[in-house]
Amino acid sequence: MRFKGKVAIVTGGASGLGKATALRLASEGAVVGVADINDSAAAAAVEEIRAAGGTAEALHIDICVEEDFKTAIARMVDGYGKLDILHNNAAYTAPEAISQDTDILEIPVDIWDRIFEGTVRGTMLGCRHAILAMRPNGGGSIINTASMYGVDAFYKMPAYGVSKAAVIHLTKQVATAFGREGIRCNAVAPSMITTPLLEASIPAAFIEMNAEATLTGYLGTPEDVAQAVAWLASDEARYITGHVINVDGGSTAHLATYSDARRFYDTPAQG
Template sequence: MSSGKLADKVAIVTGGGSGVGEATCERLARAGAAVVVADINLVTAEQTAERIRVEGHQAIAARFDLLDAESINALAATAMARFGRIDVLHNNAVNNAPEVFHRDGGFLEMDSEVWDKIFAGNVRGQMELTRAVVPHMIAGGRGGSIINTSSGAGTNGQMTMSAYGASKGALNSMTHYMAVQFAPHKIRCNTLILPAVLTRGLETLFTAEQVERLINQSLLKEPTRPDDIAAVVEFLASDDSRVITGKLWAI
């Protein structure tokens, strides 16, 4: 039997093969959770899962594509088949493919196809996975915790990234609706509003100068690292936060 504040809980973490998701999978496992490492890149997902297993914790890898309904339903089914329940869902994956991300500009020049792809990956995918997971949480009768990943772009306007920012704003609003509708089943839903987090992925999207500028925009002028976010996810996944739901956590 596992020990720790997440003992005997089962957690799905999307985007678990790298960055924030990777750090979160490792942290939740060390806190006692059995972890489903879900990522579009099955190789990196399996690498994360294997590191967790080497440490003596439970983890499996699953390929997951936010844009593929079959993949979304299969992820929930895989978790249930392997562990028999789902207690935590960390909707962490986003559609940040460079060929889409770098075409996200101002509203007047926005390509509607880019807009649709970003919303599909950053809103619909999370909604569909939540709908696939919550019935299992309800049937389990133990409640649960859903933790969405948003961004400061969803609360602050800027000259570019219109679709990305609007999609994150939609996710923020969706969190409130989920919290209200799932509360009768003791299922909580909260969202993390992230700053620029120092990951390998960030370096592929922004120049070093842009990253430095993003860090300097924070109050503490300190870089945010993946494990900083993972620590907050661990708290929201645990019973320590059992009365917290419908909140936007700006980090």
Template sequence: MRGLADKRIVVAGGATGIGAATAERLAEEGAQVLIGDVNLEGAEATAGRVKAAGGTAVAVAFDLADEGSVRALFERAVAEFGGVDGLFNVGADLSPDTLGRDGDLSEMDAAIWRRTFEVNLIGYAHTCRAAVPLLLEGGGGAIVNTSSGAAYVGEAVRPAYAASKAGINALTRHVASRWGKEGIRCNGVSPGMVLSETGLETMSEGFKAAVLGAIRSPRLGRPADLAGAVAFLLSDDAAWINGQTWSVDGGGSLRD
């Protein structure tokens, strides 16, 4: 891909899964990556793999739900790399205590909604706000946000999660509309069911078979599938793509 060599990219949520795979792919393309995650051990493991392959990576402990932690993440990026050219937002609270308790509206727990929005949506707003001035200083740059098919399909459960992801789509369009003329691109990726450390490995074989039967692909997703799409959207090859959210889901959804 063109235009990723020497780019300085923050991966907000790069300890495992899609975030880790994307950090590694970006480094393979020549980017310098700052890998932030609440799971510092995982972020350090990702950075270690990048450096072992000859790339440049720094791991940083950070929490999407903490505005001060977000500021510190970008301050570290400037200290390490001299600036920021791109941001990939991929973190989310998928814990059993949050996502696992996000039942239907009749069982609504407002604390679950607040926590979900604090991490999944407000956290992304904080990272985008921190990134924008740095991207402008460099003459522009790119942001990619991680959405979800849950924003579209209308599930019987997980309404807080779905609403937070729909909010990310709106945030993506806002950033593209507000700063696009100044050289900032903001797009999103909407993953389908992706096998990862915290993904479908925990699901039954029957559930996996049902998911596979519902998509237009011969296999389930892998973190590398998303990594390729994100790397493209952060690259100069995607210079004329802005304000879009792409479904990367094996054909699970068909949307214009």
């Protein structure tokens, strides 16, 4: 029960990585605000947590709307006295925007702006309002969700990748500016993780190729990311701040020729 007495909010908490974190934190004793743009899915996640004996509230947050952060965080502080943990996880991933995030010659500028603004500004707003709530209580832990596409460049999705790189820098900036006020800020950078977003936005054959490029030989699950987030949120990580943990099965650890090299060296010589 690492989080007994702690109050947490998870944005994008109704599905995928966010839902896994919400369930994990609640199962270890935290009161969890499941914040999402999808109210019915957030309510369903809250029901799941309560059915398992946890405490949770559904919160409406669209990360593009500053007022939503203010209202939702105030609700948790009024109801439970404080905020200790924010998993700042949602990104602007509207399917019509992501499908047009092809390359910088083709992407409509307004789509670039929407993805960049939604994700970077939304993550910044989460940090801003969490810090304002955590400060009076001596601090807290913020974990932003970046992506391996923000660590290394990908062939497609430039607006998504550049916005996630900005999330990584924002993480370090927040850690630097507010460390002396007890605020820790870290990020997780997942590789492909099996979630509804992944299945909706990436072709199955390409997902399989990504599994090939991991050092584990398989893709991670939302729970793999939630474990890392929970550790960063916990007091066990009290000396860890301003860092990015690549939760990626080693995808970003090796040379680009890894999959080719395995085929080259592991295929028995012909003739």
